[in-house]
Amino acid sequence: VSTQSTGVKTRYTTSNRAGYxxxxxxxxxxxxxxxxxxxxxxxxxxxxxxxxxxxxxxxTLMALVKTNALTIPGREVKAKxxxxxxxxxxxxxxxxxxxxxxxKFKSKRMRVQLNIQIRAAxxxxxxxxxxxxxxxxxxxxxxxxxxxxxxxxxxxxxxLMSEVISQLQNRFKPKVxxxxxxxxxxxxxxxxxxxxxxxDQYSYVA
Numbered sequence: 001v002s003t004q005s006t007g008v009k010t011r012y013t014t015s016n017r018a019g020y021x022x023x024x025x026x027x028x029x030x031x032x033x034x035x036x037x038x039x040x041x042x043x044x045x046x047x048x049x050x051x052x053x054x055x056x057x058x059x060t061l062m063a064l065v066k067t068n069a070l071t072i073p074g075r076e077v078k079a080k081x082x083x084x085x086x087x088x089x090x091x092x093x094x095x096x097x098x099x100x101x102x103x104k105f106k107s108k109r110m111r112v113q114l115n116i117q118i119r120a121a122x123x124x125x126x127x128x129x130x131x132x133x134x135x136x137x138x139x140x141x142x143x144x145x146x147x148x149x150x151x152x153x154x155x156x157x158x159x160l161m162s163e164v165i166s167q168l169q170n171r172f173k174p175k176v177x178x179x180x181x182x183x184x185x186x187x188x189x190x191x192x193x194x195x196x197x198x199x200d201q202y203s204y205v206a
Contacts, residue, residue, distance in 0.1 A: 008032050013105050020107060022069060024114040027052060027060045032069065035101050040073065044095040058093050067114045071102045141174050141182045146191055149204035157183075157200035 008029050010019040022032065027050070034041060034049040041049075047057055064070040144167045149155060155163075161179055168174050183202070186192045195201035 010105070012101055012103055018110075020105065020109075021111045022114050023111055025060070027056060028064060028069075028114055031057075031060055031064060032101075040098050040100040042095065043093060043097050043099070046099065047095075061093060061099060064114065065099070067112075068102050068105055069114055070099045073098050073100055137172060137174070138178060138182055138185075140168060140171065141179055142186055144168055145179075145182060145186055149192055149202065152204070154195065154201060154203045157202065160202060 008022040008024060010022065013019060022028075024032070030050040030052070031046055034046050038045075043057065043061065046052075046061070047054075050057065052060065061070065065072060141164060144164050145160065148160060148163045148167070160183070161176065164179050165174055183192065187194065187202075190205055192202045193205055195203050
């Protein structure tokens with residue numbers, strides 16, 4: 001395996017003696033270059049060579065196995081697993097798991113994009129993190145509404161919205177639509193109630 005400006009050049013594939021050019025991420029390149037001296041390495045050995053964290057290395061190894069650049073001796077990755085992002089947990093990768101260069105790698109193209117899988121995994125992780133942040137912010141908004149209403153006892157909709165934004169603006173900028181949803185949630189939970197006969201007026205339920 002050697003590096004080029006366009007990626008990593010393979011010199012070990014039996015199906016194509018001229019080799020392929022793998023277009024890959026920096027992490028993937030580092031992992032592939034670790035196999036220059038050995039045909040088979042454990043995750044622990046690869047980690048020592050690349051200094052990648054457990055999570056980054058596992059994600060990188062999963063991508064390389066799914067794209068057939070690497071193989072796990074004694075284990076075949078089924079086509080369904082390659083296509084299904086939700087099957088990552090089926091890769092039971094530990095420090096002692098061994099990986100080998102796939103000498104039987106085949107592709108119709110001389111330049112092969114390996115970075116697709118890891119980008120998808122990173123996007124999925126980013127979406128999951130964003131969802132957790134949004135849920136945490138909803139809880140903070142609800143806590144702020146309860147604090148305000150416990151102190152005020154009653155409040156008009158506009159005043160409540162303004163006070164919530166004022167209390168939380170140093171942490172993040174609450175969206176008006178999310179505050180409204182949180183008010184509805186607290187009414188359902190019976191922390192608040194709408195004042196009968198008074199438009200946009202809420203009262204705290206002790």
